[in-house]
């Protein structure tokens with residue numbers, strides 16, 4: 226079945242709805258699982274000491290706040306389309322007395338003013354653009370001449386089988402389960418590094434370096450049901466199923482995770498790309 230082509234409006238609806246609320250509810254767990262990616266970004270921020278940093282698709286703010294708390298870093302701004310996620314980000318920044326600010330906007334089209342970010346980072350927040358070239362060109366316009374763009378994106382489903390366990394196990398039982406469009410915006414949109422390189426070049430970024438980073442992730446086994454009933458395509462539709470179907474699905478899906486259960490822990494390998502690029506000189510190119 227061919228999935229409908231999504232637009233940023235649809236992504237905004239998703240991240241202001243079921244997906245955004247699930248990420249808010251599960252913020253502590255998700256940040257714990259994705260801590261290694263935060264650490265790698267923050268090490269780079271500490272080395273570069275940007276005067277103005279932009280965190281794209283910052284969600285509930287972990288990486289923006291961590292960057293803002295890094296010695297030598299100037300203003301840190303997180304941009305996201307999701308109001309519930311940003312509301313939590315603001316609370317966390319206040320609680321941690323971090324000098325981070327947050328902006329609700331579509332990073333693909335927002336006119337950043339002034340356009341002076343010398344570092345742009347993202348932890349899995351740049352794969353959801355309807356038009357990635359337009360988005361990268363917009364980020365280029367927001368950047369200084371010598372800016373660094375540094376983000377993580379997921380490699381493909383074949384290398385991240387844990388991320389598809391739930392939908393594969395639930396598909397036969399739930400005909401309305403959303404189907405992923407491999408060419409559309411979404412979690413695996415940047416699986417092909419050659420495509421990412423092209424998108425960056427067309428958007429006004431140069432010297433792209435794309436390398437695989439594998440991270441061993443773990444979380445408590447008692448959070449597993451919460452994990453697969455709230456996140457991903459299954460999390461979006463499960464609530465609509467009747468109680469009997471729901472408990473049947475939960476039972477089937479839970480046993481599909483058996484290979485990942487180690488005592489009281491869930492362990493899986495996460496396969497990502499670390500992408501680093503530099504702002505190309507402004508003469509010529511799609512960003513003009």
Ligand SMILES: C[S@@+](CC[C@H](N)C(=O)[O-])C[C@H]1O[C@@H](n2cnc3c(N)ncnc32)[C@H](O)[C@@H]1O
Nearest residue numbers: 240282283284305306307331332348349350353
């Ligand atoms: C997978 S989450 C990652 C959140 C955060 N970076 C983290 O690591 O916790 C993807 C984020 O991208 C945001 N997003 C999606 N499309 C966006 C757009 N066009 N502009 C800004 N943010 C967007 C979503 O709202 C969501 O917060």
